[in-house]
Amino acid sequence: MGIPTPPYTGQCLCGAVRVTLTAAPLLTVACHCADCQKLTASAFSLTTMFPRDSFECTGALVTGGRHSAERQHFYCRSCLCFVYSEVGQTDRINLRTSVLDEADKFEPFLEVMREDKLEWSNTPSVHRYDRYPTSPEELQALMSAYSSWCATGG
Numbered sequence: 001m002g003i004p005t006p007p008y009t010g011q012c013l014c015g016a017v018r019v020t021l022t023a024a025p026l027l028t029v030a031c032h033c034a035d036c037q038k039l040t041a042s043a044f045s046l047t048t049m050f051p052r053d054s055f056e057c058t059g060a061l062v063t064g065g066r067h068s069a070e071r072q073h074f075y076c077r078s079c080l081c082f083v084y085s086e087v088g089q090t091d092r093i094n095l096r097t098s099v100l101d102e103a104d105k106f107e108p109f110l111e112v113m114r115e116d117k118l119e120w121s122n123t124p125s126v127h128r129y130d131r132y133p134t135s136p137e138e139l140q141a142l143m144s145a146y147s148s149w150c151a152t153g154g
């Protein structure tokens, strides 16, 4: 496949929220967890991780989902489209891939929480986990593998 070169743009359903990403993505993920199924009204969520300092977002947002001090989900205030999440104290943001104008180019490289997976629901992910990668080092290794995968055209 191969991904386009940055910057990338995207918007919510109504267009009131617009995003711009000036860096290449760090990782693409499909999450099958039961929370994501409910949050997205679908079989799994699609995330494209970006460095926080490459992310610009304009338009009014509200928080929703099951949020806490360390987990915030942001939605367009007008159309309530799920835009992105911030999880923990990291320098990354988790953009919902469907917000991107070229969402089809960001196919999931990693698949997590397969233990909650709907029986029929499958993705073309290269790496698959019943739960989550267990350490920051493992996540880092997946991000490097994703970067090489993108460079070689997937």
Ligand SMILES: [Zn+2]
Pocket (backbone or CB within 6 Å): 012, 013, 014, 015, 016, 017, 076, 077, 078, 079, 080, 081
């Ligand atoms: Zn909207």
Ligand SMILES: [Zn+2]
Pocket (backbone or CB within 6 Å): 031, 032, 033, 034, 035, 036, 037, 045, 113
């Ligand atoms: Zn999930």
